[in-house]
Amino acid sequence: xxxxxxxxxxxxxxxxxxxxxxxxxxxxxxxxxxxxxxxxxxxxxxxxxxxxxxxxxxxxxxxxxxxxxxxxxxxxxxxxxxxxxxxxxxxxxxxxxxxxxxxxxxxxxxxxxxxxxxxxxxxxxxxxxxxxxxxxxxxxxxxxxxxxxxxxxxxxxxxxxxxxxxxxxxxxxxxxxxxxxxxxxxxxxxxxxxxxxxxxxxxxxxxxxxxxxxxxxxxxxxxxxxxxxxxxxxxxxxxxxxxxxxxxxxxxxxxxxxxxxxxxxxxxxxxxxxxxxxxxxxxxxxxxxxxxxxxxxxxxxxxxxxxxxxxxxxxxxxxxxx
Numbered sequence: 001x002x003x004x005x006x007x008x009x010x011x012x013x014x015x016x017x018x019x020x021x022x023x024x025x026x027x028x029x030x031x032x033x034x035x036x037x038x039x040x041x042x043x044x045x046x047x048x049x050x051x052x053x054x055x056x057x058x059x060x061x062x063x064x065x066x067x068x069x070x071x072x073x074x075x076x077x078x079x080x081x082x083x084x085x086x087x088x089x090x091x092x093x094x095x096x097x098x099x100x101x102x103x104x105x106x107x108x109x110x111x112x113x114x115x116x117x118x119x120x121x122x123x124x125x126x127x128x129x130x131x132x133x134x135x136x137x138x139x140x141x142x143x144x145x146x147x148x149x150x151x152x153x154x155x156x157x158x159x160x161x162x163x164x165x166x167x168x169x170x171x172x173x174x175x176x177x178x179x180x181x182x183x184x185x186x187x188x189x190x191x192x193x194x195x196x197x198x199x200x201x202x203x204x205x206x207x208x209x210x211x212x213x214x215x216x217x218x219x220x221x222x223x224x225x226x227x228x229x230x231x232x233x234x235x236x237x238x239x240x241x242x243x244x245x246x247x248x249x250x251x252x253x254x255x256x257x258x259x260x261x262x263x264x265x266x267x268x269x270x271x272x273x274x275x276x277x278x279x280x281x282x283x284x285x286x287x288x289x290x291x292x293x294x295x296x297x298x299x300x301x302x303x304x305x306x307x308x309x310x311x312x313x314x315x316x317x318x319x320x321x322x
Contacts, residue, residue, distance in 0.1 A: 002030045005303075006047035006062075008040050008054045009071060011292040020051075023300040027307035049306075051299050056083060065089050069302060071295050073098045073151070073284065074233060076206040079318040091316040092302060097294040098284040099155030102203070102231050105283035106156050109255035110199060113227050114138060118253075118277060137252075139163035143196055146181070147171045147213070148203035148232060154180050156201055169193060187213075194221035199229065206233035207321035216241035225252045231283045234260040243273045251275075257283040 005024050009016075012033065024031040032047070034040035037055035044050065044062045051069040059068060060083050067090040070078060075093045112118060114137040123130060142165045146153040149170040157168055157180045168182050171193065175186030185193060190213075194200070200222065204210045214228070215238045222228075228251060230237055239260065245251040253275035262281055264270060270278065286292050298314070305312050316322060 002028055003048040004030045004032055004046050005049040005051060006032055006034060006040060006044045006054075008034045008037055008050065008052035008058070010036075010053070011286045011295075013292075016292070016296045019296055019300060023303055027303055029303075029307070049303075059083050060085070067092070067306060069299050070094060071097075071286075071299070074205055075316055076233070076321050079316070079321050081318065090312070091318055092312060092314045093316055094295050094298055095151050095314050097291050097298055099151040100294075101288040101291050102152045102283045103155035103159050105257065105279075106152075106201060106229055106231055106255075107159050109257075109277050109279070110139065110160075110201075110227070110229055112277060113229075113253040113255055113275070114142075114199075118275065137198075139165055139199070141166045142198040143167045143169075144199045144201065145169045145171060145193055145197040146201045146203070147187075147190070148201075149176075149178050149181065149184055150203065152203040152231065153201070154178060156203070157181055167196075169197075191218065191221060194218055195223060197222055197226060199227045202228070202230040202232050202236055204232040204236050205322045206235045211235045212238045214238065214242075216244070219245045219251065222251065224250055227252055228254040230255070231257045234258040234262065239270055242276075243269055246274045246276055249274075253277070255279075257281055 007020060021031055037058050040054055040058045042061060044058060045064060047062060048064050048066045050062060050065060052071050059078065063085050065084065065086055069092045071094050073093050073095045075091060078091060081087065116132055116136055119132055139160060140163050144160055144165045146157055149172040153170065160168060170178055170181035170184035171187055171190055172184055173187055175184055178184050213236050219241055242254060246254060255277040257279045258281055259270060270276065302312050
């Protein structure tokens with residue numbers, strides 16, 4: 001009997017099902033589709049591979065699991081050792097599937113902030129018709145710093161380059177060079193870079209050394225009138241400090257697609273912060289067809305590698321969280 005792959009995705013189409021079945025058969029695996037995590041609970045003992053977005057309960061109950069292929073890019077909720085009955089279980093993410101859609105979202109909200117679109121929307125809704133004093137700002141000539149130079153940060157940088165920024169700087173743990181940036185610095189130099197930043201773009205995972213990486217002290221290092229965009233994890237920003245920085249006009253605006261907690265309570269003070277553009281974690285997800293298609297492709301490519309004993313892409317070190 002062949003080993004089984006359990007699939008739990010809510011974006012399944014007949015075309016994706018055929019691709020998954022054909023690839024599994026070619027690699028010598030049987031395949032079973034579950035409509036939901038609830039349907040999968042207690043029914044995955046014979047699955048050595050799981051792909052998609054199963055709940056933690058499904059993962060914890062998978063006695064013979066050898067590889068969990070998450071369809072998400074961020075997998076911080078699935079890095080605990082005690083979640084896996086098999087301590088050697090592999091974990092991969094879907095980094096590479098979300099760069100396009102999140103980068104487009106990020107360019108959109110950046111331009112909305114810089115061109116004061118939220119303020120103009122309110123003026124029109126109130127029945128007025130006037131030009132705001134103080135003008136607008138532009139990505140053209142802006143000093144852009146990307147905190148995080150992975151797939152999402154790189155795809156954002158590629159698009160921003162077309163607007164001719166004054167500088168396009170990357171910040172990563174290693175400071176390893178990336179041709180899509182003018183320069184990449186190690187995160188240890190972040191404090192020196194912030195005073196020369198007009199737009200700070202953040203696309204970090206949630207791990208111990210990224211929690212509150214943008215705190216009150218670092219917000220104060222940003223020049224008055226700077227902007228912040230965060231599409232990584234909400235834990236990266238001290239939200240109370242952000243509210244103060246916005247309401248005091250130190251920061252001219254911010255856009256958050258990720259917050260703590262999610263969903264954000266109706267009475268949460270973030271909802272009232274000045275010049276804050278909030279979206280409910282929709283920059284990525286599965287709302288764009290290309291994201292879904294690429295997600296399935298990435299899994300099938302990795303399944304071919306796994307079955308052939310070749311190195312796998314997007315392996316996550318559970319101790320590091322990425």
